Amino acid sequence: MPKAYVFTRNGGPEAEALIEVERPVPGAGQVLVAVRAAGVNPVDWKLRNGFRRPGDSGERAFPAFMGSEVSGVVEEVGEGAEGFALGDEVFGQPVVGGYSEYALLTTGFTAQKPAGLSFTDAATLPVAGATAYDGVRQLDLPAGATVLVTGAGGGVGVAAVQIARALGLRVVGVASEAKKDLVESLGAVHVPSGAGWTARVPGAVDGVYDLVGGTVLTEAATLLSDRTKLVTAGGSPDAAQEAGGARVVRVRTSARLAEVADLFVGGGLDPHVTQTFPLDRAGEALRTVEEGHARGKIVIVPTENAG
Structure with missing residues (x-):
């Protein structure tokens, strides 16, 4: 049976487990993908801790899959899943699976992987x-x-800095001193995080893309x-509103994924x-992010499908 990394209840790392699961079966408008790679994100451990995404309702069923982004090869095509065929190399956000050997993706938020x-x-x-692309575009700052x-x-931050630079923006990146070389290698001006960081920002800024929240969001405003x-x-959303800004509005379409790729x-x-x-x-892997x-x-990278 295929394997998947899951959480068996809400809680800390002790709630996680690698288990055997039934191979998912694609429904209408879905494709089954043999996972070649799965990205790790902060939202993964937050969901394990009990965080609910806006619009989530009902009781969560356990065991619950971990992971929110995958790439892989199409193994089965559900009814009405137009535009996809067996053997297609794709990427998207899974509805079932993630840190797993197989995942189900909806065709509306899955794209063909460029060669x-x-x-x-x-x-x-x-x-x-x-997320990085959506946020930078939402700010709509001129070159x-x-x-x-x-x-x-971090993962979103690294992408946001590069996307902003590609769109002609000057970027100031706030990160720990340990990440100074990385931030500067992306073409951003590095500002060390920590107490009093706003006083270290060189000059005026026209927009802020916050990926931290809490007091950092308040101070950035x-x-x-x-x-x-x-x-x-x-x-x-409440913290964003109190700061005078807004949450990033995600554009969850295949066309947006293709645009980012x-x-x-x-x-x-x-x-x-x-x-x-x-x-x-x-x-x-999750502890490194958490x-x-x-x-x-x-x-x-699931070894079973890594070839």
Whole structure:
């Protein structure tokens, strides 16, 4: 039987387990994908802790799959899943699966993987890459403007800095001192995070893309004369509103995924996958992200489908 990394109840790392599961069967408008790579994101451990996405309702069924973005090869096509065929190389956000050997994806939020994009890199785009792109586009800053990105050394931050640069923006990236070289290698001005960080920001900023939330979001808002030019993927909708800004509005379509992939391939952008882990070490991969030690993106590569 295929394997999947799941959480068996809400709680901490002790609630996680690698188990055998039934191979999923695609329903209408779905494709079954043999997972080649799965991106690791903060939302994964937050969901395990009990976080509910906006619009989530009802009781969560356990065991619950972990993982929110995958790439792989189409193994089965459900009824009405137009535009996809057996053997297609694709990426998207799973409705079943994630850190697993097989996953179900809906055709509405799945895209063909460009030949110039590896499975590992493609697995970083449905959540990290697309969230970065959605936020930068939402700010709608003119070329030459300055955008400040908090959490610039993480998976979404690395993508946001590069996308902003590709769109002609000057970028100031807030991250730990340990991530200074990474942030500067992306073409951003590095500002060390920590107490008093706003005083270290050089000059005025025209927009803020917050990926941290909490007090960092509140402090970042003080740097803007126009707080409508603040978006956050790190803070709650209420916190965003209190700060005068807004949550990032996700565009969950296949066309948006294709647009992001084309930008990375055509623009030579790099998701900066710094570590990969086999499925039986998924917990270790998640701890790296959960404890804030990740530089760039962490990806799980199920060994069964890695060939």
